[in-house]
Each structure stands twice: as C-alpha cells, then as structure tokens.
Amino acid sequence: xxFTLRIWRQKNAKSKGHFxxxxxxNISPDSSFLEMLDILNExxxxxxxDPVAVERGCQSSGPVSFDHDCREGICGACSLYINxxxxxxxxxxxxxxxxxxxxxxxxxxxxxxxxxxxxPVIKDLVVDRRAFDKILQAGGFISVGTxxxxxxxxxxxxxxTAEESMDGAACIGCGACVATCKNGSAMLFVAARVxxxxxxxxxxxxxxxxxxxxxxxxxxxxxxxxxxxxxCEMECPKHVxxxxxxxxxxxxxxxxxxx
Amino acid sequence: xxxxxxxxxPEGPLSEKWTKHKSQLxxxxxxxxxxxxxxxxxxxxxxxxxxxxxxxxxxxxxxxxISDSPRRAHxxxxxxxxxxxxxxxxxxxxxxxxxxxxxxxxxxRSREANVYRLAEVSGNIIDQCVAQGVPFAREYGGMLxxxxxxxxxxxRTFYARGQTGQQLLLGxxxxxxxxxxxxxxxxxxxxxxxDIVLINGEAKGIIARNLVTGEIERFxxxxxxxxxxxxxxxxFLSTNAMNSNGSAAWQCYKKGAFFANPCFAQxxxxxxxxxxxxxxxxxxxxxxxxxxxxxxxxxxKEDVMKLRRHEIKPTDIPEEDRDYYLERRYxxxxxxxPRDVASRAAKERCDAGYGVNETGLAVFLDFSTAxxxxxxxxxxxxxxxxxxxxxxxxxxxPYKEPMMIYPAIHYTxxxxxxxxxxxxxxxxxxxxxxxxxxxxxGNRLGASALMQGLADGYFILPYTIGDYLATQFKNPKTDTxxxxxxxxxxxxxxxxxxxxxxxxxxxxxxxxxKLGHIMWEYVGMARNEAGLKxxxxxxxxxxxxxxxxxxxxxxxxxxxxxxxxxxRLADFLEIGELMARDxxxxxxxxxxxxxxxxxxxDGETLRDDKNFMYVATWxxxxxxxxxxxxxxxxxxxxxxxATRNYKD
Numbered sequence: 001x002x003f004t005l006r007i008w009r010q011k012n013a014k015s016k017g018h019f020x021x022x023x024x025x026n027i028s029p030d031s032s033f034l035e036m037l038d039i040l041n042e043x044x045x046x047x048x049x050d051p052v053a054v055e056r057g058c059q060s061s062g063p064v065s066f067d068h069d070c071r072e073g074i075c076g077a078c079s080l081y082i083n084x085x086x087x088x089x090x091x092x093x094x095x096x097x098x099x100x101x102x103x104x105x106x107x108x109x110x111x112x113x114x115x116x117x118x119x120p121v122i123k124d125l126v127v128d129r130r131a132f133d134k135i136l137q138a139g140g141f142i143s144v145g146t147x148x149x150x151x152x153x154x155x156x157x158x159x160x161t162a163e164e165s166m167d168g169a170a171c172i173g174c175g176a177c178v179a180t181c182k183n184g185s186a187m188l189f190v191a192a193r194v195x196x197x198x199x200x201x202x203x204x205x206x207x208x209x210x211x212x213x214x215x216x217x218x219x220x221x222x223x224x225x226x227x228x229x230x231x232c233e234m235e236c237p238k239h240v241x242x243x244x245x246x247x248x249x250x251x252x253x254x255x256x257x258x259x
Numbered sequence: 260x261x262x263x264x265x266x267x268x269p270e271g272p273l274s275e276k277w278t279k280h281k282s283q284l285x286x287x288x289x290x291x292x293x294x295x296x297x298x299x300x301x302x303x304x305x306x307x308x309x310x311x312x313x314x315x316x317x318x319x320x321x322x323x324x325i326s327d328s329p330r331r332a333h334x335x336x337x338x339x340x341x342x343x344x345x346x347x348x349x350x351x352x353x354x355x356x357x358x359x360x361x362x363x364x365x366x367x368r369s370r371e372a373n374v375y376r377l378a379e380v381s382g383n384i385i386d387q388c389v390a391q392g393v394p395f396a397r398e399y400g401g402m403l404x405x406x407x408x409x410x411x412x413x414x415r416t417f418y419a420r421g422q423t424g425q426q427l428l429l430g431x432x433x434x435x436x437x438x439x440x441x442x443x444x445x446x447x448x449x450x451x452x453x454d455i456v457l458i459n460g461e462a463k464g465i466i467a468r469n470l471v472t473g474e475i476e477r478f479x480x481x482x483x484x485x486x487x488x489x490x491x492x493x494x495f496l497s498t499n500a501m502n503s504n505g506s507a508a509w510q511c512y513k514k515g516a517f518f519a520n521p522c523f524a525q526x527x528x529x530x531x532x533x534x535x536x537x538x539x540x541x542x543x544x545x546x547x548x549x550x551x552x553x554x555x556x557x558x559x560k561e562d563v564m565k566l567r568r569h570e571i572k573p574t575d576i577p578e579e580d581r582d583y584y585l586e587r588r589y590x591x592x593x594x595x596x597p598r599d600v601a602s603r604a605a606k607e608r609c610d611a612g613y614g615v616n617e618t619g620l621a622v623f624l625d626f627s628t629a630x631x632x633x634x635x636x637x638x639x640x641x642x643x644x645x646x647x648x649x650x651x652x653x654x655x656x657p658y659k660e661p662m663m664i665y666p667a668i669h670y671t672x673x674x675x676x677x678x679x680x681x682x683x684x685x686x687x688x689x690x691x692x693x694x695x696x697x698x699x700x701g702n703r704l705g706a707s708a709l710m711q712g713l714a715d716g717y718f719i720l721p722y723t724i725g726d727y728l729a730t731q732f733k734n735p736k737t738d739t740x741x742x743x744x745x746x747x748x749x750x751x752x753x754x755x756x757x758x759x760x761x762x763x764x765x766x767x768x769x770x771x772x773k774l775g776h777i778m779w780e781y782v783g784m785a786r787n788e789a790g791l792k793x794x795x796x797x798x799x800x801x802x803x804x805x806x807x808x809x810x811x812x813x814x815x816x817x818x819x820x821x822x823x824x825x826x827r828l829a830d831f832l833e834i835g836e837l838m839a840r841d842x843x844x845x846x847x848x849x850x851x852x853x854x855x856x857x858x859x860x861d862g863e864t865l866r867d868d869k870n871f872m873y874v875a876t877w878x879x880x881x882x883x884x885x886x887x888x889x890x891x892x893x894x895x896x897x898x899x900x901a902t903r904n905y906k907d
Contacts, residue, residue: 012817030534032652038539038768045766045812045821062812065820067327069500071540073648074425075331090651097651122471123818130448133328137440141433142392146312146717147383149390152417153347156401157394165394166419169426173330196394203392 001027001100005040006110009061010121013128017121019110020061029101033088034068034078036100037111066125071096073237076172079179080125081112086176086235094174094237114179117222118186131221132173132189139213140193142203161199168196170238177232177240183224187245188232190214195244198251208258211251263517264876264891267678268372273897274354277376280679284722285729292317295728296480296736298465300452300507302329304424304709305692306486307431308716313484314438316721318728321478322435323447323467325502325823330432333488333500334712337424338645339547340406340416341388341709343381348405352413354378361707362898364410364597365672365700366850366866368520368874371897372679373697380718381710385417387717391430395419406550406641408705410597410905416706421545421645427709431716450476451823452507453754454747455483455514455688462688463737466747468755470823473816475751477744479737482687482724485511486716489671489693491524493831493838494783495775497668498530498543504827505834508675508694516683517876517889519676519696521834522842525703525851526784527669528554528601531652531662532621541667542652544624545645546705549594551629551638552662554601555581556613556622566615573615573623573661584608588861592905599702599851599864600905602666606784607862609665616663625661666784670708672699672851673841676876676891680723681715687731689724691715696874701850755815758825763808767824770805774798774828774835782839787855791843795836802832837877837886844888847871868900 002025010017024040031039041063048062069077078095082088088098103109111125119127157165171192178186194211197203203210226245233242269280287295295318299310302324310322324332344357357378362369385403389395395417396404405414419426438444449470456464456477464479490505491497512518529544557563558580565571584604586593596604605622614620630638635658639646646657653663675683675690677697682689692712699707738744781794805828813819848857848864849871857865874891 028535028537031537032539035537035539039537042766042768045810048812049762049764049810063821065818069326069331069502070333070336071501072336072542073651074336074422075326075333075500076328076335077326077331092647093651097648099652099654101654126818128471129327133330133436133439133446133448136433137436141437142390143437144390144434145315146308146387146434146721149386152345152385152389152395152403155389157397158401159397159399162394162397165392166422166426169394169419169429170422172425173328197392200392200394202390 001029001103001105003027003036003103003106004108006108007064008112009064009124012123013120027100029099031100032071032096033082033098033100034066034071034096037064037066040064064125065123068096073097074172076174079114079127079174081114081179083110086180087237092237092239094172114175116178116184118178118184119175129175131223132175134221135186135190135214135217136193138217139206139210142197143206155201157200165196165199168192168240168244171240172238174237176235176237178223180231180235181224182229182231183227185226186218186223187226188236188240188242190218191244191248192240194251195247198247207251208255211248212255215252263684264676264889265678266370266891267680268370269679273371273375276372277379281722284726286725287729287732289317291732293319294732295319296321297482297484297724298478298480299323299484299486300465301332301486301488301694302432302435303332303334303486303488303692304428304431304712305694305716306332307428307435308713309484309486309691309720310444311431311434311438312717312721314441314443317443320438320444321447321480322444323450323452325449325451325470327448329435329446329448330428332428333503334428334709335425336500337709338421338543338545340408340418340423340706341384341427342408342415342704342706343385343417343710344378344415345382345385347403348414350413352415356413357381357415359898360411361698361704362700363903364704365702366864366903367700367868367872367895367900368849368893369698369700370893371895376719377698377711377714380714383718384710384713388427388430391433393419393426393430406547407595409546409549409595409601410704416547418547421547421642424709427713431713452510453751453826454510456743456747457514457685458737458741458743461686464739464744466744466751471818473819475748477739477748479739481731481734481737482689482727484720484724485675485688485690485694486692487694489674490831490834491668491671493774493835494668494778495771496533496538496541498527498541501540504830506827506830508690509830509834511675511683511685511688513879514685515879516685516688517676517878518673518837519874519876520673520841521838521877522782522845522852523672523701523850524668524838525598525670525672526602526666527598528605528666529624529664530667531649532616532618532665542648543669544649544662544664546598548624548642548645551641552594552624552626553583553628554585554594554622554624555583556608556615558582560612563613563615567617567619589905591907596905597702597704602784603853605666621663621665623661624664626657627661630658670703672696672701672703676874680726681720682723682727687727689720691720701852755822755826758809758811758822758829759815761806761809761811763810765804765808766810767821767828770801770809771828771831773801774831777801778835782835782842785853785855786842788843791839794839795843798832798836798839805829805832840886841875841877844875845871864903
C-alpha cells in the first residue's frame with residue numbers, strides 16, 4: 001500500500017511547527033501504524049545521508065520523533081492525532097495497535113501531536129505529559145507503606161466490585177481523553193483513578209480527600225473543565241466510561257459538604 | 260579476583276536462613292537515614308517498589324527512567340499473573356513447593372537460598388498489593404481468585420484480568436508517587452544512565468543524559484540500585500518494549516561488576532508469529548491462555564499444505580487428525596509444561612514440516628474445548644483483553660478460530676551477578692529484578708518475574724542495603740566535582756561525539772536487525788559449537804561495521820531518538836558476543852539453553868551436572884579482550900538433583 005503523510009514537524013517547545021508532506025510506498029497492510037512511521041524514518045535518514053540530495057536543496061528535517069515503547073497497547077507511551085482522531089480511525093486501540101489495513105491504498109493521512117495546554121510539545125509528535133504524574137502525586141494512592149498490612153483475604157471484595165474497579169484501573173495514562181476534549185479536560189483520567197480506588201474498601205477511606213486534591217491539581221495545571229460531551233469515552237483506547245466521572249463527582253461533592 | 264564471588268549465603272537450615280540473616284544485618288537509625296542518598300535506575304516493579312520503600316524508610320532517593328513517566332516501564336506489559344505460596348486453594352501448596360518448582364523449572368541452575376527466600380516472601384507481596392488497592396480478580400464470595408501457570412501443579416497465580424503487570428506496577432507507582440509528594444523521592448523521567456561512577460572502587464553516582472535537552476548530568480549518592488531490566492532486545496525482535504535495553508547493566512559490567520549466565524535467555528512459546536520484514540516487535544499472548552487453550556498442529560502433511568494455501572480452515576480439521584503434541588509428549592503437565600519445553604516442542608513440530616501458516620512457523624492455540632465447557636462469557640471474562648489484542652493485530656477472531664502462535668525472545672535470566680544481599684561485585688552497587696541473575700536459573704517459570712521484582716524491591720533490598728549504608732552515614736555527600744565524575748562524563752561525551760561523527764551509510768535499525776538475525780540463528784532456540792563460534796566472529800565483524808559505517812541522524816543537544824538507539828546498540832553488539840561466548844562455554848543443555856550436541860534420544864535437554872553445576876560469571880578485561888570466567892559452584896543441600904520430568 002502507498003500513502004501520503006502530512007506530519008507535524010516542530011523542532012522544540014519554543015519553535016513554531018508546520019506540516020511536511022511525505023510519500024511512503026510498499027507498506028504491508030499487516031504493518032502497524034508505528035511500523036509505517038519506522039519505514040518513513042528509515043527513508044528520511046537515508047535522504048539525510050545523501051550529500052548530493054542535500055546539496056540539491058532537499059532539506060530533510062531528519063526522522064520524525066514520536067513516543068512509543070511497548071507496542072502492544074499497554075504502556076500508554078504512544079499518542080498521535082491521526083486524521084482528526086486520537087489514536088486514529090480504529091476503536092479501542094492505541095496507535096501502536098492500529099494497523100494499515102484500516103486505511104485505503106493511496107490515502108492521505110494527517111498526523112499531529114496531542115494538542116492541549118496541559119501537554120506542551122517537546123519535539124514533532126512528542127509531548128510532555130508530566131502533568132499526569134503530578135495529578136497522581138496529589139492523591140492518586142492509598143496511604144499505605146510497605147509492610148504491616150493484613151492478609152489479602154482479610155479484605156473481602158465482591159467479584160462485581162473488583163471488576164468495576166478494574167474497569168477504571170485499566171486506564172493507561174496516554175492522554176487521548178485530554179487531546180480529544182474540546183476543553184482539554186483531564187476529567188476522565190482523574191475519574192478513572194478516583195473511582196477505581198473509591199470502589200474498594202481500602203481506598204474508600206481517603207476517597208473524598210483524594211477527589212478534592214486531584215481535581216484541584218488538575219485545575220492548577222491548566223486542564224479545562226468537563227462539560228459532559230463524552231468525547232473522552234469515545235476515544236479512550238481502554239474503554240474507560242464516563243460512569244467513573246459520575247463517581248468522581250459524588251466523591252468530590254461529599255468532600256465539599258465536609259468543608 | 261575469584262574471591263569476589265562470595266555469595267554470603269547464611270549458614271543454617273534453609274527455612275531459617277533469611278530470618279537469621281535479617282537479624283544480623285546492620286540497620287541505620289532514622290536520623291542517619293536522612294543523611295544518606297540512594298540512586299535507583301529504572302521504575303519497573305523492582306525499581307518503583309524499591310524506590311518507594313527506601314523513601315518510606317527515610318532515605319533520600321533519586322529515581323531515573325527513560326520514559327516520560329515511571330508508569331511506562333515494561334513490567335506494565337506482563338499479562339498473566341503473579342505467583343504466591345498462599346495455599347488459598349487448599350491444593351497443598353507451600354513455600355517449599357513453590358521453592359521446589361522454581362528450582363526444578365530453572366533446571367537446577369539457581370541458588371537454593373535465594374529461591375527459598377523468594378518463595379518465603381511471596382505471600383507478603385499479595386497482601387501488600389491488595390492494601391495498595393490492586394484490583395485482583397475475586398471469587399463471588401469476595402476471596403482472591405487463582406489460576407494455574409506452566410511448571411506448577413497447583414493453582415497459585417493471582418491475576419487482574421490479562422493486565423496483572425499493569426496493576427502491580429500502578430500499585431508500586433502509586434506508592435512511589437506518594438513518596439515523591441512527601442519529598443523523600445525525586446523523580447527524573449526521560450533520563451538515561453550512561454555510566455556508573457566509582458570512587459575508591461565503590462559505586463557513588465551516575466552520569467545521565469537528559470533525553471529532552473541532551474544535557475549530560477552528574478548525580479552523586481551513597482549507593483546505586485540497578486533495576487534496569489533485561490537485555491532481550493539484543494535479538495532486535497522480542498516481546499520487550501522497543502526502548503528496553505541492557506546498557507545500564509553493561510556499563511556496570513565494564514566498570515567491574517561481574518555478569519552471570521548471559522546465555523540464559525527465555526524464549527516464550529506463545530507469541531504472535533512474525534508477519535514480515537517490516538515488523539518492529541513481537542507481541543506476547545499470555546501463558547495464562549494455556550490454562551484453557553490447547554496447542555496442536557495437524558497430524559497429516561496434506562492438511563498442513565491445504566491450511567497454508569487457505570483451502571481449508573483449522574476448524575475443518577477433525578479431532579482425530581489433530582496432534583495435541585504437548586498433551587501427547589508430556590501427559591502429566593500437558594499444555595502447562597514450562598516455557599522452554601513448550602517452545603522447543605513447537606520448534607520441533609515446525610522443523611518437521613507441520614507449521615500452520617504461510618511461513619511454516621506457527622502452531623495453533625485452540626479454545627474451542629474450553630468455550631464448549633465454560634461458555635464464551637467465561638472465556639471473555641478471563642482473557643477478553645488478550646483476545647481483543649489478538650484480533651486487532653491479526654484480524655482473526657480467536658473465539659471462532661484458533662490463535663496462531665510461535666516462540667519469541669521474552670526474558671533474560673542472566674544478569675549482573677549478585678550475592679545474597681543483592682549486591683554486585685562492586686560495593687555499593689545493587690541489582691534487582693530482571694537486571695540480576697539470581698533466582699530463575701536456566702529458565703524462569705511464568706508469573707515469577709513479577710514476584711521476583713516486587714520481592715526484591717519491597718522486602719529484600721530495603722533490608723540488605725542497610726547493611727552497606729550503615730558503613731556510609733559518616734561519609735559526606737558525594738562530590739560530583741570529583742575527578743572520577745569528571746573523567747566519566749568526558750568519556751560519555753567522547754562516545755556520543757564519536758557516534759555522531761561517523762556519518763556512515765547504515766541506519767542504526769539496519770545494523771540492529773543484522774545483529775538480531777545472527778543472534779536468533781546461532782544463539783537462539785538451538786545452539787551448537789560451530790554456530791556459536793561463527794556468531795562470535797560475525798558479531799565482531801558487525802561491531803566493526805557499526806563503528807565504521809553507522810549513520811546517526813540529528814545532534815546531541817536535542818531530543819534525539821536515533822542517538823539513544825545508537826548508544827544502546829553499541830552495547831547490544833558487545834552483550835551479544837558475551838551471550839554467545841557463555842553459550843559456547845556451557846557444553847550442556849539446561850533450561851532455555853539448548854546445545855544440540857547435548858540432548859536425550861527423544862530430544863529433551865541433557866544437563867551435565869558434573870561439569871556445569873555452576874554460575875558462569877564473566878569479568879570484563881578491556882575492549883576487545885577475552886573476558887575471564889569465574890565459577891560460583893551451586894550446592895544443593897535440600898533438593899535432590901534430578902532430570903526434569905514433566906511426562907509422568
């Protein structure tokens with residue numbers, strides 16, 4: 001398969017970015033989207049090696065930088081806004097699990113970084129998501145140290161509760177929800193953690209305090225507010241639903257009542 | 260130098276060694292802990308749990324990872340579960356049984372005392388994770404659920420769907436976040452350790468590259484903990500994450516830490532087969548699938564041919580024409596034999612011409628029997644995310660057709676040599692998790708990597724490192740202006756400048772793929788003397804080609820992923836040679852290391868206990884010099900050495 005790629009290039013956080021257009025050919029439909037970008041990068045590196053081409057005015061900006069690691073949809077490193085959708089046209093996958101068979105031969109594909117105030121661009125398609133770490137540091141944990149804990153079976157948790165908690169815990173922290181939200185809100189990310197812990201007896205104790213601290217940190221870091229458009233759950237690769245946001249709101253309100 | 264290999268295994272009966280040892284370890288009082296600094300490299304299960312636990316104790320911790328967040332370390336990708344000897348199922352599990360099965364699974368090439376301790380603390384890990392809010396699977400009555408894994412005859416694996424590694428890592432990462440918020444731990448994401456700094460022969464700091472700005476930075480401490488994972492990516496294609504690498508451990512080796520059993524690499528039997536030469540990595544399908552999946556190939560060659568030509572579907576082949584070869588060869592364990600055994604059996608069938616895809620390198624993993632017995636919903640609940648992942652990658656629905664799988668490089672049992680305290684041969688330098696060699700011998704059992712990472716990080720290192728730090732609290736903060744730091748930084752800068760100045764004709768990935776081919780061909784699932792000698796030659800040639808003709812795009816004062824890859828490949832090109840050298844030295848077959856010259860009549864591994872019951876430990880002797888082999892003998896005082904038998 002052959003494709004025309006329009007890719008966002010940006011040297012660093014300070015410089016202005018722009019789109020560049022590239023052609024890639026003979027891509028296997030079984031290749032993943034990132035493998036296709038690997039092939040583009042090999043091509044760009046070879047162009048950069050060729051002094052004749054460089055002299056002719058072929059100004060290669062070098063390979064395209066993009067975040068990726070596990071390439072099996074679990075580490076949350078890969079991102080990319082592909083043809084206007086976070087993680088591209090397939091549902092419930094991350095970009096690394098998107099395969100070229102989901103496109104048509106000769107398609108024009110536009111690739112952009114996450115665009116959000118909370119995630120400044122580092123280079124090309126790579127963004128800085130440290131804000132997510134900071135939100136979790138504000139309270140996304142149960143205050144328990146190593147050692148001195150009861151037997152695992154001393155805390156009984158119903159099958160259904162454990163499963164529901166797991167639904168929220170499945171969040172991989174990729175940021176697709178933020179990138180998709182017109183307000184740039186991190187509500188689904190925050191809610192997934194708050195709700196997952198609040199469902200469990202061990203996490204319930206700090207539930208209200210946790211909700212309040214994490215929401216405050218989210219606001220402080222420049223993420224927008226939630227206006228219930230539900231775009232986030234549409235693009236979440238791990239199928240985290242807005243029901244977690246409802247639970248977050250409950251925890252948050254109970255914290256406010258206590259104030 | 261051999262006197263450096265003092266394993267410090269405590270005297271006394273096996274079950275009392277750890278308790279006794281703990282009581283003899285020195286401790287540092289709280290006031291002095293505040294004066295001490297520790298560097299932790301890596302934030303997987305080992306690194307995150309160690310950094311959090313050390314922070315809780317009151318030490319000043321600096322933790323480094325190459326990703327943009329500690330949560331992305333490759334432990335996150337572990338799917339199936341974590342072992343613990345809880346005996347919740349009343350199936351006669353015990354610390355001893357977990358210990359015994361781990362030693363046997365490792366083909367009698369791991370240390371008794373270390374493995375026993377691992378089994379001993381395994382139960383605490385589950386308790387700890389539950390307290391952190393890890394949503395382990397539960398039975399309807401609210402109790403923790405278990406499943407079975409390869410190499411075990413009891414059900415002791417705890418799990419959170421097919422995302423156990425993710426959930427355990429999020430637990431450790433949460434504990435780490437809590438310490439970061441409290442100020443005991445400082446986190447350095449997107450930082451890569453490029454060298455270890457020794458002062459008076461002891462580990463006192465690192466040189467790291469800030470991957471965003473390209474700055475070379477110095478960090479000092481009183482001790483350094485390496486939790487940087489394994490070196491499986493030497494093979495280019497593996498189930499490891501793209502950025503997983505052996506460089507941090509390798510720098511330690513080159514500064515004097517001995518490297519143990521480098522040839523012990525695990526080849527995982529259930530991975531999605533290679534689709535073509537555009538492939539960048541291989542995806543694992545969890546071993547837990549072997550609880551309910553049955554592995555088979557057709558009995559008849561004509562069916563194989565029809566499958567390859569897509570004339571028939573696997574479901575068209577009647578039951579009597581299917582060869583469930585694991586159930587046939589290993590009746591006692593069936594589909595749940597250890598990984599090395601299952602991988603070789605798949606290779607044997609494919610080599611004999613029974614591979615079921617176009618390349619002939621695939622076997623079936625079939626759930627139809629389990630679906631008929633349990634229903635689709637139960638199977639979806641157990642493995643839903645794995646089935647979805649499979650379907651997205653292959654465009655085939657595994658609820659309807661069997662999966663196709665083939666073995667792939669997955670884990671490295673070898674690593675930095677450590678004593679019972681997890682200290683390397685460099686004082687003050689500790690190695691935990693996959694980065695060390697200590698617990699898995701020649702083959703790691705499934706669901707034991709998570710167990711080891713968390714055992715080391717939560718319950719072992721926080722005690723043993725105190726014994727060293729008790730000698731350090733009178734020392735002032737490490738001065739990063741010391742000449743040793745100066746020199747190490749200079750060397751790192753020179754290496755980067757040299758790489759960027761070559762401007763050759765080959766990309767980093769092209770050369771890495773070449774290395775991968777050599778490794779898979781000659782240092783892969785089956786090895787022999789001639790092949791290993793050839794591999795050493797080929798790797799040496801490739802290394803020359805790399806340093807003469809690689810092209811590293813971009814510059815050093817920027818975010819530059821090509822430079823990151825080039826630095827890692829430079830080390831893989833040396834690690835690969837040591838792996839081949841170690842495999843050549845070990846003229847026996849054991850665990851994942853299969854020497855074709857050493858096999859039984861029916862193709863099983865043949866150990867040579869008389870000559871090779873030792874840890875092969877290598878000492879660096881300088882560039883292009885042959886490393887020196889030291890042997891740590893393995894003594895089995897409690898377990899009777901036997902031929903591994905999974906047949907009856």
